[in-house]
Amino acid sequence: KQEVTQIPAALSVPEGENLVLNCSFTDSAIYNLQWFRQDPGKGLTSLLLIQSSQREQTSGRLNASLDKSSGRSTLYIAASQPGDSATYLCAVSGEGGSEKLVFGKGMKLTVNP
Amino acid sequence: NAGVMQNPRHLVRRRGQEARLRCSPMKGHSHVYWYRQLPEEGLKFMVYLQKENIIDESGMPKERFSAEFPKEGPSILRIQQVVRGDSAAYFCASSEMVVRFTNYGYTFGSGTRLTVV
Numbered sequence: 367k368q369e370v371t372q373i374p375a376a377l378s379v380p381e382g383e384n385l386v387l388n389c390s391f392t393d394s395a396i397y398n399l400q401w402f403r404q405d406p407g408k409g410l411t412s413l414l415l416i417q418s419s420q421r422e423q424t425s426g427r428l429n430a431s432l433d434k435s436s437g438r439s440t441l442y443i444a445a446s447q448p449g450d451s452a453t454y455l456c457a458v459s460g461e462g463g464s465e466k467l468v469f470g471k472g473m474k475l476t477v478n479p
Numbered sequence: 480n481a482g483v484m485q486n487p488r489h490l491v492r493r494r495g496q497e498a499r500l501r502c503s504p505m506k507g508h509s510h511v512y513w514y515r516q517l518p519e520e521g522l523k524f525m526v527y528l529q530k531e532n533i534i535d536e537s538g539m540p541k542e543r544f545s546a547e548f549p550k551e552g553p554s555i556l557r558i559q560q561v562v563r564g565d566s567a568a569y570f571c572a573s574s575e576m577v578v579r580f581t582n583y584g585y586t587f588g589s590g591t592r593l594t595v596v
Contacts, residue, residue: 397579409570412520415584427570455522461584464535465577466512466524467585 368461370394372454372470381479385443389456389470391467392397394434397460401430401441404472414441418460446477482575483508483588484553491594492561500556500591504573511554512585513546516547518579527568528554568592 369392379385389399398417402410414430416439418447422431427444443450453474459468484503492498498571504511513525527535528548532548542562548554569592572585 394571398584400584402587407592410572410585410587412586415578415582417579418504445515448565455520462526464537465510466527466535467514467522468524468539469514469522471521 368396368458368468369458370456370458370468370470372456372473374473375471376474376476378476379446379462381446381448381477382445383477385446385450385475387441387443387454387456387473387475389439389441391437391439391458391468393461395460395465396434397457397465399432399439399458400467401428401440402455402457404455405452413454433451433458446475448477448479451477483586485569485570485571485588485591487591488589489594490555490594491596493596494562495560498526498558498561498593500558500569500571500593501553502556502571502573502588504571505575506588508573508575510529510574510576511548512572512574513549513554513556513572514572516590517565523568532567558593561593565596568595570596 400415401413415434429442453472455472457469482493493500495558511528515521524538526546541561546558568590
């Protein structure tokens with residue numbers, strides 16, 4: 367059974383720091399991995415999608431890497447801003463050949479001005 | 480493009496009533512997924528539908544819960560005889576095709592927050 371873990375559960379940093387968010391998964395037979403952000407009381411916003419054949423994706427100040435063989439992904443946030451404060455979720459698909467996403471519990475990020 | 484639309488945003492039901500949650504996928508998307516987020520827990524998959532077909536319902540509770548995605552109109556998640564444990568945020572996501580063949584991933588709606596009193 368696929369399990370996705372995000373550690374730590376929460377992180378508080380001063381504005382301007384470069385951040386590393388970690389995600390690990392137990393079964394390397396994935397189709398893809400997706401990073402989302404969720405603001406309080408809101409839905410999920412897709413940040414980056416990495417297909418299993420890819421190693422990384424970039425969008426603006428965000429860069430996500432995927433090491434499928436070791437079951438790890440990392441989301442880098444450059445020059446963090448207070449507006450980056452949110453819960454960041456990692457999810458993988460492919461369990462049992464299924465398209466459904468298996469989510470981690472998320473990491474709550476607070477960027478202090 | 481209005482994105483994935485879910486309504487209502489908030490729904491309050493008394494124990495024993497029925498709850499109907501609606502999801503209109505993005506224009507051109509024929510794949511719909513429902514997820515549930517219980518308080519202090521991660522999102523859990525419930526069901527995957529294409530037009531008029533249930534593809535994977537492995538995450539659906541065996542009783543009281545059902546889902547449909549008719550040829551015309553939104554997808555509906557129906558919960559009969561609600562109990563307090565059904566209180567959660569229910570999210571719908573859609574995709575144009577099977578995601579592993581795209582570069583876009585899933586687009587989520589803003590969710591319906593169900594409270595059972």
